[in-house]
Each structure stands twice: as C-alpha cells, then as structure tokens.
Amino acid sequence: MVCGGFTCSKNSLCALNILYVMVSLLMIGIASWGKWFGLVSSFQVVGGVIGVGVFLFFVALVGLIGAMRHHQVLLFFYMIILFMVFVVQFSVSCACLAINKDQQSNLLEVGWNSSQITQKDVEKTLNCCGFSSVNYNGTCDAPCFSNHLCATCAVKIQEHAGEVLRFVGGVGLFFSFTEILGVWLTYRYRNQKDPRANPSAFL
Numbered sequence: 001m002v003c004g005g006f007t008c009s010k011n012s013l014c015a016l017n018i019l020y021v022m023v024s025l026l027m028i029g030i031a032s033w034g035k036w037f038g039l040v041s042s043f044q045v046v047g048g049v050i051g052v053g054v055f056l057f058f059v060a061l062v063g064l065i066g067a068m069r070h071h072q073v074l075l076f077f078y079m080i081i082l083f084m085v086f087v088v089q090f091s092v093s094c095a096c097l098a099i100n101k102d103q104q105s106n107l108l109e110v111g112w113n114s115s116q117i118t119q120k121d122v123e124k125t126l127n128c129c130g131f132s133s134v135n136y137n138g139t140c141d142a143p144c145f146s147n148h149l150c151a152t153c154a155v156k157i158q159e160h161a162g163e164v165l166r167f168v169g170g171v172g173l174f175f176s177f178t179e180i181l182g183v184w185l186t187y188r189y190r191n192q193k194d195p196r197a198n199p200s201a202f203l
Contacts, residue, residue, distance in 0.1 A: 005192075006194060009185055009188055009189040009192060010067055010070070012185055013063065013182070013185045013189055014064060014067050014068065016178065016182050016185065017061075017064040017067065017182075018064065020056055020057075020059070020060035021061065023056065024053045024054070024057035024060060027049055027050070028049075028050050028053035028054065031046045031049035031053065032046075032050065059078065059081055059082065059085070062074055062077065063075075063082070063186070067186075067189065070194055072190060075186050075189065075190045076190065079186040079190070082179050082182050082183050082186070083183050085179055086176050086179040086183065089172050089175065089176045089179065090176040092172060093168070093169045093172030093173045093176060094169070094173075096165045097165070097166060097169035097173075101158075101162075104161050104162070105154070108157055108158070109131060109132075113131075119131075119153075120141050122153055122157070123142045123153060124142060126142075126153060126156040127142045127143055127144050128142055128150055128151050128153040128156045129144070129145055129150040129151075129152070129153065130150075130152050130153060131153050131154050132152055132154050133152060134150050134151075134152060
C-alpha cells in the first residue's frame with residue numbers, strides 16, 4: 001500500500017506520537033535526575049522542564065489514542081494543539097538563532113537577577129563569581145573565591161551562550177517541522193475512510 005493509504009497514515013502518526021512520548025519521558029527523567037543529585041537546585045527550572053514534559057506526554061497520548069481508534073474529536077483537538085505548539089516553538093527557535101551578542105547579554109543579566117538560587121548554581125558549576133564584577137567582600141560558593149582568582153560569570157556564560165542558543169534553536173526547528181508533519185498527517189488521516197469499517201458509515 002502506498003504511503004498515502006489509511007494504514008500507512010495511521011502507522012506514521014502512531015510512530016510520531018511514540019517518539020513524542022519518549023522525548024517527554026526523557027525530559028521528565030533528566031529534570032528529576034538533576035534535582036535528585038543536586039545538579040540543579042532551582043525549583044523553577046526543574047518545574048518548568050517537568051511541566052513541558054508532562055504537557056508533551058499528554059498531547060502525544062491524545063494523538064496516539066486518536067490515531068489508534070481513528071477518533072475524530074481527539075484527532076481534531078490534537079491537530080489544533082499541535083499547530084499552536086508548532087507556532088510557538090518555531091517562533092522561539094528562530095529567535096534563538098537570530099539573537100545577537102547585545103541581546104544575549106541583556107537576557108542573561110535579566111535571568112541572573114531573577115533568582116539567587118540560579119546564581120549559586122551557576123557560580124558553583126562554572127567556578128565564577130558575580131555577573132559583571134567580583135565582590136570579594138561578599139559571599140560566593142565558587143571554589144575560586146577563597147583564592148581571589150575568580151572570573152566574572154558573564155564572561156564564562158557568554159563563552160557557551162552562542163553555542164547553546166544555536167543548539168536549542170536547531171533542535172527546536174527540527175521538532176517544529178515534525179509537529180507540522182504531525183498536523184498534516186492528522187488532517188489527512190481524519191478524512192480517510194477505514195477500509196475495515198462499514199462502507200455506509202459516515203467519517
């Protein structure tokens with residue numbers, strides 16, 4: 001049977017949603033592992049990643065059940081939600097790829113000032129103190145602080161910020177195209193007749 005057939009569309013949609021389920025479980029597992037072993041102490045970061053993972057899991061579950069049962073209502077809502085996720089993710093991915101150095105610095109400083117827990121995580125992980133200047137009269141959790149040989153965290157972060165943004169943007173673009181593929185497959189699959197169904201039944 002050609003790939004435009006009912007069975008192929010169904011199998012492709014099921015495979016795509018199984019991939020989304022695996023990605024969502026991976027996100028939840030990595031965030032929980034990082035929190036459990038103390039790699040990330042910020043509850044906002046861990047909670048955000050787990051929240052996105054749970055949302056993706058339920059969306060994929062709706063798509064998987066809808067595909068297996070050829071359920072018109074579930075497939076419709078799955079298609080709408082997936083298209084909205086595509087629009088948001090595509091926009092964020094393009095922004096990550098298009099951001100310049102000045103915008104990176106401004107965003108990093110805003111993120112730095114928003115949470116003291118995140119500041120401590122960054123200082124311990126990157127072995128740096130302060131964002132744009134080091135205050136040796138204050139406190140810092142970095143190992144270099146006792147030797148008074150610390151670099152600022154802005155310098156350390158910006159060494160990797162460009163690479164991270166390009167990586168995030170690239171991965172986001174890849175998954176955004178899989179999402180628009182999922183929307184197209186769902187639209188096509190919804191309008192196909194199940195060859196095993198009663199020929200006189202409505203779609």
